[in-house]
Each structure stands twice: as C-alpha cells, then as structure tokens.
Amino acid sequence: MRIYVHIPFCESKCIYCAFASTVGDSDLQKKYFDKLLQEIKSYKTSEKVESIYFGGGTPSCVDKKYIVILLNEIKRHFIIDKNAEITLEANPCSLSQEKLEYYKSVGINRISIGVQSLNNKVLNILGRRHNKKQALQSIKSALNAGFKNISVDLLIGLKKSNIKKDCAKLLKLKVKHISAYMLQVEENTPLKSMIENGRDILKSDDECVKDYQNLVMFLQKKKMQRYEISNFAFDGYESQHNIGYWTGDKYVGFGLGAHSFDGYFTRTANSSDFDGYFLGKKHEEILTNSERDEEIIMLGLRCKYGFNLSKLSFDLQKKKIFNDLVEQNVLIKDLDSVKLNPKFYEISNSIIIKLINE
Ligand SMILES: C[S@@+](CC[C@H](N)C(=O)[O-])C[C@H]1O[C@@H](n2cnc3c(N)ncnc32)[C@H](O)[C@@H]1O
Numbered sequence: 001m002r003i004y005v006h007i008p009f010c011e012s013k014c015i016y017c018a019f020a021s022t023v024g025d026s027d028l029q030k031k032y033f034d035k036l037l038q039e040i041k042s043y044k045t046s047e048k049v050e051s052i053y054f055g056g057g058t059p060s061c062v063d064k065k066y067i068v069i070l071l072n073e074i075k076r077h078f079i080i081d082k083n084a085e086i087t088l089e090a091n092p093c094s095l096s097q098e099k100l101e102y103y104k105s106v107g108i109n110r111i112s113i114g115v116q117s118l119n120n121k122v123l124n125i126l127g128r129r130h131n132k133k134q135a136l137q138s139i140k141s142a143l144n145a146g147f148k149n150i151s152v153d154l155l156i157g158l159k160k161s162n163i164k165k166d167c168a169k170l171l172k173l174k175v176k177h178i179s180a181y182m183l184q185v186e187e188n189t190p191l192k193s194m195i196e197n198g199r200d201i202l203k204s205d206d207e208c209v210k211d212y213q214n215l216v217m218f219l220q221k222k223k224m225q226r227y228e229i230s231n232f233a234f235d236g237y238e239s240q241h242n243i244g245y246w247t248g249d250k251y252v253g254f255g256l257g258a259h260s261f262d263g264y265f266t267r268t269a270n271s272s273d274f275d276g277y278f279l280g281k282k283h284e285e286i287l288t289n290s291e292r293d294e295e296i297i298m299l300g301l302r303c304k305y306g307f308n309l310s311k312l313s314f315d316l317q318k319k320k321i322f323n324d325l326v327e328q329n330v331l332i333k334d335l336d337s338v339k340l341n342p343k344f345y346e347i348s349n350s351i352i353i354k355l356i357n358e
C-alpha cells in the first residue's frame with residue numbers, strides 16, 4: 001500500500017494553481033500538524049507500505065521539524081518496506097542545502113522540484129517566487145546533499161516558454177525524472193480571470209501539441225522513457241508511488257482534501273476545508289462496477305503498464321471496438337494484458353472514450 005501526506009501550505013499562491021493550499025500562519029500550521037499526527041496514529045493496518053509521498057502545497061516551505069515528526073510517526077506506526085520510495089515535493093525558494101541534507105538524513109530519498117520553466121518572464125507571469133538561477137541552484141543543492149533521484153515539474157502552454165531547451169539544461173544537471181504537464185486553466189484562479197480579460201499569454205492548442213511532440217522526441221533521444229503521458233524517466237527512476245495509483249494499488253491519504261482508495265471499490269476524501277478537516281469530516285464513495293472498469297481502462301491506457309482484462313467486471317473482448325483497435329495495432333494485447341501503442345498517446349483520450357462508450 002501507499003501513503004500520501006498532504007501539506008497544504010505555500011509561501012504564496014501561483015496564478016494557475018487550484019490545489020488545496022494556503023499561505024497559512026504558524027498557529028494554523030501547528031494546529032494542522034497536530035491533527036495530521038492524530039490522523040496517522042489512529043489508522044489501523046498491518047500492510048506493508050511501499051511508498052510515501054509528501055505532497056502539497058509545498059512540503060519544503062514548512063519548518064522541517066514537522067516533516068520529520070510525521071515521517072517518524074509513519075515509520076513507528078506502519079511497516080515500511082526497506083526499499084520504500086519516500087518523496088517530498090519542493091519549491092526552489094524553500095530548498096536550502098542544509099534543509100536538503102536534513103531531509104536526506106531522515107530517509108527521504110526522492111525530491112520533486114517545481115521548476116515549471118527556466119524562462120524568467122514565464123516564471124514571473126506564473127506568479128512564481130523563484131527565477132531560473134534559483135531553480136537550477138536548488139537542483140545542484142539536491143545533488144550536493146546526495147539525492148540521486150531528482151524529479152522536476154514543468155508546464156507546457158505559456159507563450160515564450162521553450163520546454164525542450166529547458167529540459168536540455170535540466171538533463172545536464174542529472175535530473176532523472178521529468179513531469180511535463182499541460183497547463184490547465186482552472187476555475188476560480190487568477191489565470192482564468194486573466195484569460196477572460198483578454199490577456200494573450202497562452203500558446204494555441206496546436207502549438208502545445210507541437211511542443212509536447214518535440215519534447216517526447218527529444219527525451220527519447222536522451223534515453224528518457226515516457227512511462228505515462230506526462231511523465232518521463234531514466235530506467236529505474238519511474239515514480240513508484242504514481243505507478244501504484246495508475247495500477248490500482250491501495251493508498252491512504254492523510255491531511256486536508258487527501259484521498260484514500262481501498263484497492264477495490266471504496267474511495268474516501270477528507271474535507272478540503274480546514275474547519276471540516278479539523279472536525280474529521282470525510283466523504284465516502286463506493287464505485288459501481290462500471291465506474292471502476294472505466295477507471296482501470298483510463299489509468300491503464302495513459303501509462304506503459306496498461307491493465308489486465310481479468311480486472312474488469314465484464315469481457316472487453318466481446319466489444320467490436322476493442323477487437324478493431326487491437327487489429328489496427330492501436331491497442332497491444334498480450335494474453336491478459338492490454339496496453340496503448342505509445343504512438344497513440346497524444347490521442348489517448350479519444351481512444352479511451354471510444355472504448356468505454358461504444
Ligand atoms: C503541488 S505542486 C508541487 C510543487 C510545489 N508546490 C511548487 O509548485 O513548486 C505539483 C505540480 O502541479 C503542477 N500544476 C499545478 N497547477 C497546475 C495546472 N493548473 N495545470 C497543470 N499543472 C499544474 C505544477 O507543475 C506543480 O509543480
């Protein structure tokens with residue numbers, strides 16, 4: 001099973017971000033971490049934990065003592081696999097060499113840094129607090145602190161951004177994993193208002209697709225494998241935690257708005273407002289067979305691991321569309337396993353919709 005811990009604090013809000021996070025003062029942080037600790041302590045299981053993920057928000061922006069208290073409690077309370085991947089999400093602004101060394105010494109073995117872009121004008125528009133130099137320095141500091149498994153997040157979609165050039169620079173710094181996300185214009189964000197008010201800052205859909213395709217080709221040449229639509233890694237550096245999500249593992253989420261899944265049909269979400277969370281409010285959802293089937297197909301076809309036909313509640317092989325797609329080599333079937341031919345990743349959404357609805 002997998003553990004996710006949500007740290008809902010940031011130094012400031014970026015214009016595009018709709019994640020559950022706030023700037024928060026020290027009293028709120030203290031109250032939150034007390035509650036989080038209590039939540040972890042009251043969870044009962046004897047299952048082995050294969051990965052732990054501190055996500056956010058920005059886990060690196062809170063006092064490092066909170067992270068170590070949480071991690072120690074998780075280690076005391078759960079059986080942790082000796083090779084467990086332990087990731088911490090970080091922002092370049094809040095990553096000092098000293099902090100990174102501390103994280104390393106307590107057992108965090110993977111750092112995921114929100115770089116977003118290496119163009120200062122783009123960073124400025126996005127409302128990021130760091131510049132290119134600080135982003136590159138944070139990666140160097142992580143290397144100096146002894147981290148081998150370093151991931152960076154990048155965004156595709158802003159005018160003036162050049163993701164291929166950014167990746168070339170990042171690879172020189174021995175980054176092992178890149179998440180390249182298409183910028184989503186989320187509801188109730190300053191970005192959404194800017195677009196509605198006519199600010200011409202986004203690339204067209206065609207330009208975004210072109211950027212993505214160029215990036216895929218470039219990273220392939222560098223021997224970085226695309227193992228999910230937005231995720232690229234050198235061999236052995238794929239995110240084990242995310243693979244767990246995509247292949248249907250059980251996971252438990254602690255913290256504001258965190259989701260849990262029992263590996264079968266039950267998904268639970270903690271309240272995503274602080275008051276509700278402090279009161280222990282949760283929302284439970286029992287998936288129907290068809291909802292679960294759709295999820296298995298969707299997650300499986302977006303990554304290189306595919307899905308197993310036997311996991312579905314019905315026989316997909318009885319559908320004409322499935323057999324047509326296998327015939328056309330769009331889907332690759334090997335015994336029980338089905339994968340999307342990587343040539344068709346860009347149009348995976350329409351293939352998934354066809355497969356589910358026809
Ligand atoms: C929770 S943040 C973690 C890193 C850290 N908070 C930071 O931003 O430096 C996870 C990642 O989600 C991505 N993200 C956030 N909002 C997004 C959006 N509207 N569209 C696409 N990606 C987004 C960003 O690349 C970000 O680095």
Ligand code: SF4
Pocket residue numbers: 009010011012013014017018019021056057058091114
């Ligand atoms: S992108 Fe990261 S730093 Fe910016 S608001 Fe969202 S979680 Fe916070």
